[in-house]
Amino acid sequence: MRISRYGMVSLSILGSSICSTAFAAGFYISEVGTPGSLGSGGVINPTNTYTADAAWTNPAGMTGLDDDAILAGVTIATGEIKFDSDIGPAGDDGGNGLDPALIPSFFYVRKLSEDTRFGFSVVAPLGGGFDFGDDFVGRYVVTKTSLEGVGLTPSFAYRVNERLSVGAGLSVVYTRFEQDIALNQPGFEDGKIKMEDLEDWGTQGILSLTYELSSRSLLGLVYRSEADTELSGDIKVENVQGEFSARRDLDVDWKNPQWLELGLRHQLTDDTTLFFNLGWQEWSAFSDNRLEIDTTDNTVVNLDRKFNNTWHAGVAVWQALENDAHMTLGLAYESSPVDDDDRTFDLPFDEVYKLAASYFWRGDEQFDYSIASTVYFYGDAAIDQTQQGVRTRGEFDTNIVVFMGATMNYRF
Secondary structure: OOHHHHHHHHHHOOOOOOOOOOOEOEOEOOOOOOHHHHOOOOOOHHHOOOOOOHHHHOHHHHHHOOOOEEEEEEEEEEEEEEEEEEEOOOOEOOOEOOOOEEEEEEEEEEEOOOOEEEEEEEEOOEOOEEEOOOOEOOOOOOOEEEEEEEEEEEEEEEEOOOOEEEEEEEEEEEEEEEEEEEEOOOOOOOEEEEEEEEEEEEEEEEEEEEEEOOOOEEEEEEEEOOEEEEEEEEEEEEOOOOOOOEEEEEEEEEEEOOEEEEEEEEEOOOOEEEEEEEEEEOHHHHOEEEEEEOOOOOEEEEEEOOOOOEEEEEEEEEEEOOOOOEEEEEEEEEOOOOOHHHOOOOOOOOOEEEEEEEEEEEOOOOEEEEEEEEEEEEOOOOEEEEEOOEEEEEEEEEEEEEEEEEEEEEEO
16 A cells, blocks of 8 residues: 555645634634734734733733733634635636634733732634535645644733733643645545544643833733644545555644744823734745654655745724723735745735724623734735645635634633
8 A cells, every 4th residue: 555645745734723714814813712813913912011922921920910910801812714726627616615713811910929920811822624525626635624723821920010020820721633635536526534543742832921111011922832732643545546545643743933022002091092013934944844654664745835934914993992892903914925826725824904992891899801803814825836736826816814703801
């Protein structure tokens, strides 16, 4: 049996990491199910000193909380991603490939002393996934991919002086990845290659600070380290002419890039606060993907995705309303990690524009509530890819993802 043949095909369409159904310029997600993140497109995150999600967004910001606090939320990710082909094999364009996903989140901050805080968070910080069906024109690259995962992050903060606070955390991330690819067999029905039950536990470090420039202005800086992803699972081939179906051990390796983000907060008036952020992510580190199949010759293939480093920027406003309520509005941009000539169906990333809003109100002395949303508007993600001797060309003429969430904050 020539299982290495399927290893070559599988690696050429390998992709993605953590959490289901959400695309970004790369697969990091800044909307972690909180009013500040969802309501600003992530712009507020590096200068968040208000709520318990600082335990993840910027651990140093926890020193701004005077009480112990729990913030819990749920987010629905939905939208429409449709491909429009002008060259391709017999088949269809797959309709809306994006399935809705339900994403919970949890954050906890405890005051250890006047100057120290402990935090813990459970989030889905990165991801991607879709299902275009077995008749998709791009099926010889991918028909279905699914990323499911969770990050568990203990964190600490220390107030050095009245202006400076520092923080650190360690995210322990569970990743689960699966992918299906059709196998071209001219004159016969397509076969199928299935990557199943690929799992990994990895870690990613966080270092951060906040610095008060004045009584009205705050600077925030957050660094997230590079993280190795080393998935182990199975590869299975089905309906292969002249050979029998089989399952073999499969290892897939890549690096999640390091990430640096700078934020500035300025209180314009007693009722209005402005936020700005600027960030960089080293997506070139993700470019090298490695696949190894457990066969007699231990098939190993390496793929260079030709990814580039990315940058992002945004602006948001926090406006106080009557009765201790407030709202936020945000606009953000993320560059694409891949040039048009190198884009593939399994990772159809393009630049992203984000529009976000939230509404927050107080229930009583201990409870606060919020609703929030971020809409991702993507570029057309034009693709011209030849795989297994078959060329497919087109673009995603509809490419929108919507995050909608609700949270409850408890102070005690």
